[in-house]
Amino acid sequence: MQIDFGSTERVVGIDLGTTNSLVAYMDLTGPKIIPGADGDKLVPSVVSINPSGEIVVGNAARELLLTQPERTVYSVKRLMGRGRDDIQEELKLFPFRVASGSESVLQLQLGDRTYTPPEISAFVLRQLKQNAEAYFGEPVVKAVITVPAYFNDAQRQATKDAGRIAGLEVLRLVNEPTAASLAYGLDKRENGIVAVYDLGGGTFDISILKLHDGIFEVLATNGDTHLGGDDIDNLLLRIALEDVQSEWGLDLSTDNEGVQRLRRAVIQAKERLSFVPFTDIELEYRGKKYQREIQRELFDKLITPIVDRTLGPCRDCIKDAGVSVEQIDEVVMVGGSTRIPLVRSAVEILFRAVPHTELNPDEVVALGAAVQAAILSGDVQDKLLLDVTPLSLGIEIMGGVVSKLIHRNSTIPASATETFTTGVDGQRNVMIHVVQGERELVKDCRSLARFDLKDIDPMPAGMARVEVRFLIDANGILNVTARDLRTAKEQSVDVKPSYGLTDEQVEKMIQESVEKAEQDFTERQVREARVEADTILAAVEKARRHDAYFELSEEERAAIDRAVNELLLVYHADDHHLIAHKIEQLNQATMKLAENMMNTAVRGALKGTKI
């Protein structure tokens, strides 16, 4: 592989997952995951807001899920780019608190504030950004973020918005299975057909690619953006809740903390079952104990419907790719749920090949994102991804029927051009309704946006000719431009996204987050200064009992008292400079004391030495 690290721009790769998120980068030896401050490579995609307004992300937030569940949110990826009507099913299974007045963009209640899903995802992204910055010791602003291949336009746009709100320039959205193939492709075959089966926490993707001398050409993709390990957890949780109900005579489902503790217990049991034939679901809560043995056989039976739901999309994908099962050379497994033995055997039976599991299924997407980041920064030049759009794009025509303009599995960037005219004399506007989906009727597809062609020159009906170009860019996001064919002038287009934030809303959130980030930064400095003050104050307290303290002069002791008092006075001020200054003064005042203590220690050591 050709790698040239002459470029100075650092671009990181981010896997923004339903359950966990990771950040990775590429160096001379290959892609690597950047661990967080706690040493963990996985940052749980959990966000919690303390009563003080402090935002907690990752492992710490996952703990808070148990103690302040109403201030904590997980699996928010399921809500990205979705409207209120879309999520009724999710609301039955997930403790999302949707605030009232959520129209085109959902608002989630966390404590006394509301946040949109992109804002919550932005908290996770900001944490990853900080982890990378701490690792490199310099600012990181450019990133590649992965999305499920089957994400629609609104879901992609919401992810991009999250990046912007987090202060990241999102150079590219990359499809997760495609990214995974890049990570695997590093030391794998140069030519052949590869299938990537990606079953994560909340989404399922299947992609079939053709590898050709460094070009990774996606032939077809399919999936389900609401199918994953979460669904297995909910299945087990429901059973456990029923058990608890009958054993304890208690409906735990209305007890937020109890549910979260039980949920954690079933997840742990699920994870163990990938490695042992049977295990216990165990919960100790409020002095009561629940225990139930679960065998893999039963577990397999329970999850068979979920695993089966992945097979239909796989078959469709093979068909759309125009290949036979025999032509597929390799199958790659991605996502934590592919550790489950039943998933592996189902894939093996369908593809008639033993799937690859060499790379850690939790890390492979982030590693691939780092490779794509290196491609964009110019560091890797011999590889190129050619991805496809997962869903067909069309416009509404007479009678609520869809006219397809760009078919699914078209290589992106892809475009289509249509000419529109007016229906009434003197008409100034033409509204175009763009939808995404495979069905024939508008009502069965997903409304994407309404584009308003404005300020058309008034003329008799049918005379105006406006050429509209629909272009799906390399991120899988739609761009629309229009041109008046008579004047060849650019025609203004007003976009009203059906679901999602307007540009103004995103700008406002970026503004707030920048202010917030500054505030966060100051707060952190103040907190760090206080920690330092605590350390020195404690040391002085201890030293006061030391012999050396009594060797000091009256004035020297008074100076120490004065410095201690002054530090205590500024301790609660929100000015870290002031605190640092007083710490320095106390340091000065205790210099002699420290010296004396050192000398005493040396004397003591000498005294203790037998000659």
Added chain:
Amino acid sequence: MSAQRTCWNCGQSKQESLFCTKCNALQPPPTDYYALLGLEPKLNLSIDDLQRRFYELSRQLHPDRFMRKPEAERQYSLDASSILNDAYRALKDPVKRAQYVLNQEGFDIGEQRSKDVPPELLEEVFDLNMALEEMRSGDDSARPQLEQADKNFTTMLSDVDQQLETQFTQYDQSKSRDVLTQIRGTLNRRKYIQNLLNEVHNQLATSHQPPATSHAN
């Protein structure tokens, strides 16, 4: 390649290729599929050659390669690679390729034309529709007739494809508009047959299979 131009970046004149010969900046791409791929506008194409050109140009034109270039060049790259992808998608399929050429040559290839029954098929289509109707109403006795129709129309389709190939060669040699008119007729006939076949396939797939008979070998 289209008319000679001046490089938008350095002003060098006589730009005939995708990249400026002097400063190597990407130029506004041609919108014609054949021109972008550097191909003669022929209806018979070597798919291997087409694929080779597609991969080669993808490496040169993809937006990934232009992340650190000026805004104008990034836009040209987006335009160029979208046209390239559209071109590859259209030209690798003989039917779409012919439709593209017809369209470029000013032929109207509207949807409604394919709905007229080609006169030579009238009788066969009439019988077929009867059989389809019976199957839909749950009468499985029409199944053998449908299976026979499946065979007939499949043969017809491959005949049509052969006819197209001959007409493609005729066009490539003569560039005659009369041949294009014939091709348009063949395409309509093909589309009609394809639609009938789809209908037969759907009907055969959705209605119940006859109970399996025991093997007596």
